[in-house]
Amino acid sequence: MKKILITGGAGFIGSHVVRRFVNQYPNYHIFNLDALTYAGNLENIADIEKAPNYTFVKGDIVDAPFIDALFAEHQFDGVLHLAAESHVDRSITDPLAFVKTNVIGTMNLLNAAKTIWKDQMEGKRFYHISTDEVYGSLGAEGLFTETTAYDPNSPYSASKASSDHFVRAYGETYGLPYVLTNCSNNYGPFHFPEKLIPLFINNIIHNKPLPVYGDGKYTRDWLFVEDHAVAIDLVFHKGVNHDTYNIGGFNEWQNIDLVKLLCRIMDEKLGRPAGTSAQLITYVKDRPGHDLRYAIDATKINQELGWKPSVTFEEGLERTVNWYLDNQKWLDNVTSGAYASYYEKQYENRDS
Numbered sequence: 001m002k003k004i005l006i007t008g009g010a011g012f013i014g015s016h017v018v019r020r021f022v023n024q025y026p027n028y029h030i031f032n033l034d035a036l037t038y039a040g041n042l043e044n045i046a047d048i049e050k051a052p053n054y055t056f057v058k059g060d061i062v063d064a065p066f067i068d069a070l071f072a073e074h075q076f077d078g079v080l081h082l083a084a085e086s087h088v089d090r091s092i093t094d095p096l097a098f099v100k101t102n103v104i105g106t107m108n109l110l111n112a113a114k115t116i117w118k119d120q121m122e123g124k125r126f127y128h129i130s131t132d133e134v135y136g137s138l139g140a141e142g143l144f145t146e147t148t149a150y151d152p153n154s155p156y157s158a159s160k161a162s163s164d165h166f167v168r169a170y171g172e173t174y175g176l177p178y179v180l181t182n183c184s185n186n187y188g189p190f191h192f193p194e195k196l197i198p199l200f201i202n203n204i205i206h207n208k209p210l211p212v213y214g215d216g217k218y219t220r221d222w223l224f225v226e227d228h229a230v231a232i233d234l235v236f237h238k239g240v241n242h243d244t245y246n247i248g249g250f251n252e253w254q255n256i257d258l259v260k261l262l263c264r265i266m267d268e269k270l271g272r273p274a275g276t277s278a279q280l281i282t283y284v285k286d287r288p289g290h291d292l293r294y295a296i297d298a299t300k301i302n303q304e305l306g307w308k309p310s311v312t313f314e315e316g317l318e319r320t321v322n323w324y325l326d327n328q329k330w331l332d333n334v335t336s337g338a339y340a341s342y343y344e345k346q347y348e349n350r351d352s
């Protein structure tokens, strides 16, 4: 049985990837390593926590001796690395936290993989899940391709760009077998309500202002998270060694148009008169260094691996809204902080 390590599996995207791998691959044992920072929530994967091919490990990727010991003990065959500090606004107020987890943490995983795989690299794989933000900002035209030069603008994207470079460097210097993907903005269930879509859904439910940064004309390319998980599965199994793939939704939206669409859907679902939620829109001070536009050219992964998004944005957004409305307990637990006690309840007291 292959042993696969997934890092950050209690977070938003990681939880979808862990669920997919546990369910699709009974011949793998999936180890989910997560520090359970504010962004980690074991309620996200409560449905698979008792699966026989699944083990949760609480731990910090910044802790090198711990990571070395974990790799030595389990001799993982593959690593899917998603653990990260992921929120751009937080990176502006605390950049060092992003260097620690995103750069040093990634280095620790690379070193540990290099050590245990040194005599047998064949059949092994280190997969780094990264972001389109490493490419910086587009103007009105053009798309990011795999050959677009890195030009990160925020401390978050600089830390992800740095970790991407180290992954490539370990491939070139030590022959570490790796694949890397750079993906656009994800949305869907279990998204932490600090990010645009879940924050605004939560605020609309509670009649709170919707803080649109700047003039709202910033553009993002949105992808339903389950489509990202499918792409990750494909790249992990079929991606070419030492290669990079861009993943995106072919789905650009200016923030303000997206917010207005979301307001319309929410009014309908909540049975409020049309236009009610849009009154909550409030233009606020812009994010410093705010990238104007991201848009991915996902032709390569489409042509080489046959992947394309399966969910339209209208469908995905409606599914997302339905999920949040059906799971208000999840949202309440996150906003109240109650989710943080899940680990103690489910794991620390398990043997007592």
Ligand code: NAD
Pocket (backbone or CB within 6 Å): 007, 008, 009, 010, 011, 012, 013, 014, 033, 034, 035, 036, 037, 038, 039, 040, 041, 059, 060, 061, 062, 081, 082, 083, 084, 085, 086, 087, 101, 105, 129, 130, 131, 132, 160, 182, 183, 184, 185, 186, 187, 192
């Ligand atoms: P998230 O913030 O929802 O989850 C991150 C997870 O990593 C959390 O469970 C957290 O507890 C864990 N973590 C953080 N620091 C850790 C540490 N030091 N040790 C161990 N675990 C730690 O993030 P997400 O949005 O799911 O993003 C996952 C990955 O995908 C990140 O690498 C991110 O850069 C990348 N990505 C995200 C998006 C997006 O739109 N969300 C798009 C492209 C790429």
Ligand code: DAU
Pocket (backbone or CB within 6 Å): 086, 087, 088, 089, 130, 131, 132, 133, 183, 184, 185, 186, 194, 195, 196, 197, 199, 211, 212, 213, 214, 218, 219, 220, 255, 287, 294
């Ligand atoms: O592009 C991929 C990236 O997408 C990922 O690498 C990041 O981890 C992920 O957080 C996301 O980054 P963004 O900065 O694009 O996402 P966020 O949801 O924070 O913001 C989306 C857009 O909405 C952006 O232009 C900023 C704007 N915004 C955001 C918030 C939270 C607002 O106008 N108001 C808000 O309150």
